[in-house]
Amino acid sequence: MSKKMERNRIPVAQSGKSSYNKIKYERKAGYTMPKKITMADVAEMAGVTKSTVSRYFNGGYVKKATREKIQKVIEEYNYAPNTFARLKAKESNVIGVVVPTLNSKVTSRVITSIDRYLRDRNYTTLIKNSDHDIDLELLNIQKLIHLNVDGILISSIAVTEDHRDIFEQTQIPIVVLAQDYEDGISIIDDDYNAGKCVGEYIGKTGHKNVGYIGVYETDEAVGIRRRQGVLDGLAAFGIHDPLIKKSDYSFLGGQKNTREILEEMKPDAIVCATDRLAFGAYKVLQEKGLRIPEDISVVGFGGYDESSLLTPELTTLKFDSYGMGYLGAETILKMIKEEPVSKKQIVEYKFIEGKSVKNRT
Incomplete structure (x- = not known):
């Protein structure tokens, strides 16, 4: 090994014999x-x-x-x-899962896939929600370690030095989802190339004045890598100065940033780091009487089911979230059995061309 x-x-840890009244x-x-x-x-x-x-x-x-x-x-x-009484056993058959939020289509897909895979193999999933709070995320990881779960899957906001310290001190198998953990085992979306794909698509369809609604850099995968991919894709078509706004992941954040973009420029396209942010952009543009895509094109990331119900249907990029959950669950069980696993696995994505982007060439 x-x-x-x-x-x-x-x-x-060797659990002591619990006292009980014999009946x-x-x-x-x-x-x-x-x-x-x-x-x-x-x-x-x-x-x-x-x-x-x-x-x-x-x-x-x-x-x-x-x-x-x-x-x-x-x-x-x-x-x-x-189940909780069995957590002190040498093998609890419980896998801890730490997620940044429960209010996310992507997260729900990942959790669903993990739970199905583990349940079919007689494992129980114990889910802890961090609510996009780094300190709470770290606390949730420590709680699961103290419970002696067999392994931990963490869909992390970011891998900080505190995360690294915890991961290095524990010998419970840990798989990091959605963030690249170079010192351990991770399963990630191809955020950079996905972003570049969208940036190039906006460039080749003739857009020149582009606004970008991203998320904060605390989320390295989406806030840095995905954004850089979009910027590089746009730059390949001569778009070097898009107006960048940052938000949390919320519908309200998407609305706020869209209003700010409209106040500062006259965009012909708005690229949103998530579909939820794109929903906020839709609301503001429609309130202002701006047509999508005739006046402004909109594109997102996520491939939510609701995105296909928008008018017009949102152009978006869908990551294989179910695949990420499946790979995560499969990998953690292999690690428990001390079988070899890949250091890094990258899940696929699919570009979904809706009707929210106008070809301006």
Whole structure:
């Protein structure tokens, strides 16, 4: 196993034996079974050890006769294991997932794909939302490490020095999604080339006065790499001075930046770093009586389903978010099994030509 792989594993702390009140279950008339039983109770009634019951639920080897005893108790008392109580086991069969927001189509696709893949392989997904807060993101990672989850998938806002310190100190497998983590394992969108594709498209369709609504540089993938790709694509067609505005990822941010662009210039195209920002641009342009694309072309990134419902249909670029989730889940399970994995994997994108860009050549 490589040194980097070793850094992504931590010795799981030995959990102490929890004390519990032993309950003698006597099968006699008038006995009332408690409404909720524990794994220890199941073990006692089945005549096996608690570790055997834990191994049964975690998919480990248990003799057929023993399995039947445990199964009989489970069925009789309708017992369901407490996932969080199992987190201290050597293998919890729980994967932590840290995401920057739950209010995102892209994030929901990634989470859905991760959860489906892991669920099919008897793993539980534990999701922590950071709400685009770096400090909360770091805290969420630490909480998952303390819970001794088997691995962590993090769709990061950015990989800071604090992130690097945590990643290097823990040996729990960690896969970074959406940001390029050079010192570890990452799965990323091809933000630069996707941005360049859109920039070139706006250039070759004859636009000259371009406004760009991006996001803050704290998000390196979208705020820096995607933006640079757009700028380089535009520059290839002689557009060297687009008006750049920065926003958060919100619908309101898209509106605010669009108004600012209209106050400072007369654009023939507005490129938006996300579809949600493009939705804000649509609203403002339509409020001002400006036609899309006759007066101003609009293009976004994301390929949201709602984008096809706009009038006119939004021209956008769609990343394979489901593919990112699938690759992330597949990779983290390989790391848990100490199988070799690629250091960096890049997911594909697809350009969707709607009707929101006018060919001005």
